[in-house]
């Protein structure tokens with residue numbers, strides 16, 4: 001029987017975090033590094049990725065910045081080559097790039113028939129293709145090793161109807177199915193050593209949703225109030241509160257777990273609202 005520390009350790013593992021410059025992605029990149037992994041922090045802006053890398057190095061972690069758009073296969077392949085050249089393998093992929101876009105949000109005085117189809121398409125591309133493409137590129141190396149873990153980032157919007165954000169919701173729902181599909185494909189065709197799971201965060205304040213959930217003075221918007229009312233713990237999550245679930249899913253501690261979506265949501269998904 002392994003000791004608990006050993007069970008959760010990521011010593012010697014090589015991880016890629018897409019969206020590693022974001023609020024949740026950067027926290028996850030730091031958490032993985034503190035658990036012993038070498039982390040490729042992937043983002044569209046080299047300077048932002050470098051900042052996260054510096055923070056990890058300041059805590060004696062090992063990391064490198066990777067500049068790539070998750071919708072650009074050639075850039076992703078270049079990033080993969082850099083990682084393989086420097087660290088020789090890829091064990092973990094965290095697909096954290098994603099989110100909503102302003103044009104794809106239906107405003108309070110609009111209905112679904114005002115939906116901007118082009119913006120809808122962009123959001124679906126970012127959340128769905130932006131997970132599928134990195135998985136094709138980095139997942140290939142994981143499949144070649146016969147061991148590794150892929151974590152997708154879902155949302156409360158995948159399983160419940162959340163007003164105004166149709167494109168975001170439908171694409172996150174697709175992520176849940178994609179997680180189950182890939183878990184099955186990987187285990188059946190590449191062996192039990194490869195696992196695919198998802199984390200569904202509840203509501204965390206990030207740059208994208210800050211103005212949707214809080215006013216300039218920090219008080220809650222009506223939408224923010226509704227969310228808190230429907231969250232039994234009565235608060236937003238803190239990015240570091242994803243780390244326990246992330247480490248469990250990335251490490252040998254969850255060796256027999258694949259194809260699941262774990263909510264980390266202060267009880268939002270459990271609550272009827274009554």
Ligand SMILES: NC(=O)c1ccc[n+]([C@@H]2O[C@H](COP(=O)([O-])OP(=O)(O)OC[C@H]3O[C@@H](n4cnc5c(N)ncnc54)[C@H](O)[C@@H]3O)[C@@H](O)[C@H]2O)c1
Pocket residue numbers: 018019020021022023024025042043044068069070071095096097098099100126130153154155156200201202203204205206207208209
């Ligand atoms: N914050 C929340 O409450 C919340 C809740 C549920 C799910 N999520 C999901 O968690 C993930 C991270 O969200 P966040 O809150 O940290 O948002 P964020 O905006 O802080 O982070 C998203 C990151 O993705 C990057 N990104 C966007 N488009 C990209 C592209 N084409 N190529 C490469 N990188 C790109 C952004 O630059 C940013 O660094 C997203 O998938 C989001 O949908 C967030």
